Amino acid sequence: MSPSRTDSATRNASPTAPPAAERTALRHPKDLLLREDRLPHIWCPTCGIGTCVASFIEAIAETGIPEEKFAVISGIGCTGRVAGYVKLDSFHTTHGRAIPYATGLHLAHPEMKVVVFSGDGDLVAIGGNHLIHAARRNLDITIICVNNFIYGMTGGQLAPTTPHTARTTTSPKGNWEYPFNVPHLVASCGATYVARWTSLHVRRMRQAMREAILKRGFSLVEIIAPCSTLYARKNRLGTGYDLMKFYHDNCEVRHGADTKELDIEFQQKIAVGKFVDVEKPTFLDRIGAGRKK
Numbered sequence: 702m703s704p705s706r707t708d709s710a711t712r713n714a715s716p717t718a719p720p721a722a723e724r725t726a727l728r729h730p731k732d733l734l735l736r737e738d739r740l741p742h743i744w745c746p747t748c749g750i751g752t753c754v755a756s757f758i759e760a761i762a763e764t765g766i767p768e769e770k771f772a773v774i775s776g777i778g779c780t781g782r783v784a785g786y787v788k789l790d791s792f793h794t795t796h797g798r799a800i801p802y803a804t805g806l807h808l809a810h811p812e813m814k815v816v817v818f819s820g821d822g823d824l825v826a827i828g829g830n831h832l833i834h835a836a837r838r839n840l841d842i843t844i845i846c847v848n849n850f851i852y853g854m855t856g857g858q859l860a861p862t863t864p865h866t867a868r869t870t871t872s873p874k875g876n877w878e879y880p881f882n883v884p885h886l887v888a889s890c891g892a893t894y895v896a897r898w899t900s901l902h903v904r905r906m907r908q909a910m911r912e913a914i915l916k917r918g919f920s921l922v923e924i925i926a927p928c929s930t931l932y933a934r935k936n937r938l939g940t941g942y943d944l945m946k947f948y949h950d951n952c953e954v955r956h957g958a959d960t961k962e963l964d965i966e967f968q969q970k971i972a973v974g975k976f977v978d979v980e981k982p983t984f985l986d987r988i989g990a991g992r993k994k
């Protein structure tokens with residue numbers, strides 16, 4: 702008979718470690734949905750991604766849906782690592798292709814709650830085509846887009862979300878392109894739930910994630926989060942803490958705002974809130990195989 706988890710934990714424990722039962726009691730509640738064997742994570746100190754993951758884990762618990770009903774899919778990037786850290790069915794897919802994987806999984810297993818957790822570059826640059834078509838079809842999936850305004854993992858290059866005039870490693874004199882307004886992009890394609898918060902707004906972010914997961918239809922939560930190492934440094938914005946202070950002083954809650962008015966300008970006010978929450982038949986409803994509530 703193979704040894705039980707407690708047996709092996711006891712066997713491997715150091716002589717000074719507390720007994721296994723005590724260690725279990727001391728576990729942080731979020732550890733239950735984290736793959737502890739993968740820790741420490743790769744993210745820089747004061748990066749905003751970790752806060753998004755913490756809120757996501759709480760949101761999952763709040764939905765009351767059993768964990769085995771969730772699947773998390775990420776593309777490539779710093780945010781793309783999320784799929785590897787959550788103790789759920791998860792896929793770390795190719796760059797920009799998280800939504801096609803999610804689409805296949807959703808169509809094969811409509812009873813699953815499929816969540817795509819990825820970066821702005823993955824979802825809006827290389828994966829932009831998949832994003833707009835998933836919204837257009839009203840696939841019953843949830844997208845969590847961590848927008849740090851750049852390609853973080855590959856060195857801080859310009860992304861289609863970089864604010865006008867912001868400096869990046871590939872726009873050292875400032876970005877002259879106009880960025881995508883992510884909520885407006887997906888809302889205009891037919892998304893049924895769209896919200897934006899920042900990694901400062903942990904409770905609002907958690908609530909939005911919960912609502913998005915429970916929404917029947919295409920839902921997207923954009924989270925503005927600091928890349929303290931690359932975006933902040935290049936633009937002399939200070940540390941992740943300074944960016945959080947900036948969000949604190951400059952975010953305006955504008956529930957129900959017209960998504961056309963949600964452009965983000967460099968270091969200007971950021972509109973946050975829930976902008977879209979509508980009912981509409983999903984892709985599977987339209988072909989007569991919709992999930993019954």
Ligand SMILES: Cc1ncc(C[n+]2csc(CCOP(=O)(O)OP(=O)(O)O)c2C)c(N)n1
Pocket residue numbers: 777778779780781796819820821822823824847849851852853854855860
């Ligand atoms: C097909 C392909 N093209 C380019 C890359 C290089 N690449 C990896 S991650 C990435 C951008 C990631 O940016 P984002 O999705 O915003 O994630 P972040 O690191 O900022 O969280 C790029 C361009 C790749 N891995 N595969």
Ligand code: SF4
Pocket residue numbers: 743744745747748749750779780849853854927928929930931
């Ligand atoms: S490079 Fe930026 S986005 Fe990536 S882990 Fe570091 S702070 Fe976070």
Ligand SMILES: [Mg+2]
Pocket residue numbers: 778820821822847848849850851852853860
């Ligand atoms: Mg990014």
